[in-house]
Amino acid sequence: MTSKLPWGATYRLSTHCPRCLSRLPPRRTLTTPPHKLAIAAPPIDLTSLPPPNPQNARVVPASPSYFTGRPDSTDNYLNLLALLRRYQTLPTVPPAQAPRVAWRTVTQYRLLVGEPVRASKYHKIVEVLQRLNRIHPSVIPLDLSQAMEIYKRDVDPYAVKKKPAIIDEDGRAYGVGRRKSSSAKVYLVQGEGEVLVNGKSINNVFGRIHDRESALWALKATGRMDKYNVWALVTGGGSTGQAEAITLGAAKALMVFEPALKPALRRAGCVTRDPRRVERKKPGHVKARKMPAWVKR
Amino acid sequence: MSFQTCWRCLSKASDPALNPLRAPQQSWLLFPASTAPFTISASLLALPPKKKGRPAMTEKLVRGAKQTFTKKKKKPTDTNKGRKPAPGERKALRKRVVLSNTNALEVHGLQDVSAESITNDGLKGQVLGIPGPIVDRLRAVEAFKVPQGWALFRRPAMLMRKETLEFGKEMEGIAQNEEKKSIRRVYVGERGSGKTLMLLQAMTMAFLKDWVVINIPNAQDLILAQTEYAPLPSTTNPTLYTQRTYTAALLSSISRSNPILTDLQLSQPASTSDLPIPIPPNISLSRLALLGASDPETAWPIFQLLLTELKKPGRPPLTLCLDGLAHVMCNTRYISAPKYQPIHAHDFTIIKFFLDHLSGAEGLPNGGAVLAATSNSNNPVIPTLNLALSQLEGNQAVQRDPFAKYDERVLDVFNKGGVEVQRIGGITKEDARALMEYWARSGVCRQKVDEGFVGEKWSLSGGGVVGELERAVLRMRI
Known part of the structure; x- marks a missing residue:
């Protein structure tokens, strides 16, 4: 029409x-x-x-x-x-x-x-x-x-x-990392490899050497362990989550100092946040996936 | 149903089952076959004859009949596999100190520590071997502990760290009769930082300089109620308690570890009133200690006599060491006899002897050192001790809590003054590198020891805490 x-x-x-x-x-x-x-x-x-x-x-x-x-x-x-x-x-x-x-x-x-x-x-x-x-x-x-x-x-x-991360007037770079239910605020400053977590030395916070290594993995993987001091505040979760939250935070802070390290850090697995959380429990299940035992009648 | 009434007792007692007051009659007729008439023989006391055959209820199962589920009893497995450990064997194995590893490489050019080298600043950050005779004496005073990792190396050696050399110089000063006569010191620090090893190094240096060493290797042994105790009759308010077996063992270790005591003799004949046994005059102090070690009954008086003898002029300086200070700052597991209350650790003679010297209540006229180490791995939490040590250390963050209850007896130990608190921290990176190089030369550490490796392990160990460093480099190798 x-x-x-x-x-x-x-x-x-x-x-x-x-x-x-x-x-x-x-x-x-x-x-x-x-x-x-x-x-x-x-x-x-x-x-x-x-x-x-x-x-x-x-x-x-x-x-x-x-x-x-x-x-x-x-x-x-x-x-x-x-x-x-x-x-x-x-x-x-x-x-x-x-x-x-x-x-x-x-x-x-x-x-x-x-x-x-x-x-x-x-x-x-x-x-x-x-x-x-x-x-x-x-x-x-x-x-x-x-x-x-x-x-x-x-x-x-x-x-x-995104506000570009900068090194502040005290020479600190700041990064936040999260893993599981832990969250870590990490400050990095050039130094000799001293580490304080929640005001305590790292061996007092993480009893396992594995946890200490994973907390400092970003620095270790890039060979910067003895170049920076780490000062971290970490809350929530367990020791594994806290250690790996520090990894991510330290990696982000390290990228402020040396942006060229990003590919190396990505290869080391320190850039992407692991989104996995505890799976919720479902009705009818004993746990998230576990079902009650089968009973004949 | 009606009951007949007994007119004598006016109770319906004809049915014995309904009368709880009366016990069922023990009838002669219960076992008629076994009982003869007109006899009071003991046959009734015998057990009733056993029924022959199987009981009526457990009929043999007919074939095909349904069997209810019954749990079959497992046949007892053969438990006679091998020999059971003898009493005390497992404990001995647990407490065994291994000081040598024949698989480890011998480090060439390893110097031995000597009386001269303990003040040599050039040796800072070097690993020095402990000479064989000294090792035997350290073993006699139980200075080596099981978890310290001696079993990894060919022979015991120690790192000359800053604190070690400082202590060596102080010892030298005391030996040279400078103003300072004695060191009274408490070592504090993180777990694995080397407090106990600092005591070992001090004892090594004392042995090298021919000082007399009395070591209480683990203060926990004195308070756990595992060694016998008895009140000292002469003491009241507070009643002191002796631990005679422990004292005898201590005397034995003193005698074995201090060969210098063989050259020293009793200065004057001991008074017979104080001692339960006659002591021959001119007996050597080593012999005297052995005398006390052989008879626990006399151990404490002889220990006292030995101590007074060692404080006489012209005797060598004395080194007293105690590990696990917090254990002797609280109530023990021992119970006092009349009041049934736990006994305070300070009421035990050996502990009192040590703490009197630490606090300065009793002096060391010939000089010496009183050293105590705290422990962080196995220790009771004593807020009083923490307060006292923090204040002595100059830590303003720990203040007296007005609502907390503090143990005045513990505070008194430190109130007299003169007790130093030294914090043992991590070692420097240079020291860590020297230590790792020694480990590499021993063949225990296989990695290339370079700056990166040292820095990484130094950071992982919380800034060079030696115990953690050893854990990270030597033990956690996957």
């Missing part, structure tokens, strides 16, 4: 509300579909503009997506396509150099428009958005960037920049 009347430029997700002419808030939670004012054409005032041929007068929808089941999302897609048509000649950057954007997930988008949007349809929108995002940032038009703003997540995960 084609419409003879031009459909108005009422972008459903433009930054200006077509109904009240006020700026839309950046975050909208639309859970109920808007009334059909925006989709349908305004009522025709037949007195001021009498139709030349009243017998043939009919109501024409403002939007071509009026007869679809999902008018808002279709409108959005069409708007984006229109924008892409308008700006497709602008210079682009390679995809790797485009600014990193976290688009809304399909669930978030569904909540926004209040329509059961299919994932494949939303994927088409995202594809267009990615193409639009590749337009060179220096020439990107304002209306385009505003139109794209709506599809971005409320909290941009890529905007969170």
Whole structure:
């Protein structure tokens, strides 16, 4: 079905509300579909503009997506396509150099428009958005960037920049390590290999030599045992967890002093946190996995 | 059912089962076959004749009948495998001190420690062998302990650490009759830091300089109620207790370990009133000690006599050592006779003798050293001792708790002043390297001893704690 009347430029997700002419808030939670004012054409005032041929007068929808089941999302897609048509000649950057954007997930988008949007349809929108995002940032038009703003997540995960670890004015580097339920704060300072854990010497804290070796493994694996002093505070868990939490903390602190050691530390297994925890007990089981003994009747 | 009433006792007593007051009658007719009429022979006292055959309830199982589950008794396994250890054999094995390992390499160029070398600063950080005769004497005073790792090496040797040389110089000063007459010192430190070994080194140096050494190798032996004790009749308030067997053993070890006592003689004839046995005049002190060792009854008076003799002018300086100081700072397992209360350790004569010398209540006129070592592996927690030692050490963090109960007798030992507390810490990296090189030359440590290896093990051992260093390098090799 084609419409003879031009459909108005009422972008459903433009930054200006077509109904009240006020700026839309950046975050909208639309859970109920808007009334059909925006989709349908305004009522025709037949007195001021009498139709030349009243017998043939009919109501024409403002939007071509009026007869679809999902008018808002279709409108959005069409708007984006229109924008892409308008700006497709602008210079682009390679995809790797485009600014990193976290688009809304399909669930978030569904909540926004209040329509059961299919994932494949939303994927088409995202594809267009990615193409639009590749337009060179220096020439990107304002209306385009505003139109794209709506599809971005409320909290941009890529905007969170990790504070770079530094050596403080006392010459200390700091790292936090965790393992099982232990957590260790480790301060490293250049020195002769002295170690204090919770204010005690390491042999008082870890009775097993194995635990001491694993606590200092980051330094041992890189041959830095006699170059740094370690001062650690460790809480929670048992001796194995505490020792290995110190390993991770010491490795992070060591990477502040010598960032080039990261590959060596990764090979030594001191970079990645071991996410395993105690498995929970399940109902019907004796322990996490153990089942009661089978009894005949 | 009705009962006949007995008119004599007005009780329904016809049924014996219902009358609990009356015991069932022992009838002659119980065993009619075995009883003859008109006799009072002892046949009743005999056991009832055994029934022949199996009892009625345990019929032999018919074949095919269902058998209830019964636990079969296991046949007793043959327990007669080998010989059982004789009484005391296992303890002897446990207490055996092995001082030599023929599989270890002999270290070439290993110098022996001598009376001159103990003050030589150039020998700091070197490992020196202990001469054979000294080893025998140290063994006699039980200075070597089982877990110390002597069994790893060809022959006993010791590291000349800073504290050792300092002590050697102090000994030299006492021998040269400088102002300081005696050293009264308590060694404290972490577990495995070398407190007991410091005592051994002090005894070695004392033996080398011909001092007389009296060593109490393990203070716990005196308080565990494993050696006999008896009140000393002449003492009241507090009653002192002697441990005569232990004293006799101590006298024996004094006599065996101090050959210099053979040259010293009794200065004046002993008064017969003090001693239960006549002592021949001009007897050598070694002989005197053996006399006490042979008869525990006389051990304590002879020990006292020996001590007074050793304090006479012209006698050699004295070295008193005790390991495990915390044990003698609390109540013992011994029980006092009339009050049935635990006896305080300070009421025992041997402990009192040592602590009087440590506190300075009794002096050493000829000079000498009174050394005690604390232990961290097997010791009771004595807050009073911890407080006293920390205050003497200058540790302000440990303060007197106004609500805690402190043992005044323990505080009195240290209140008189003059007791030093020396903390034994880890050894330096240079010393650690020297020690590891000695281990490598003994063939016990197979790794290449370089800076990295030394630094790593030094860190792992908590900053050069020797016991931990030995554990990390020699014992935990996988």
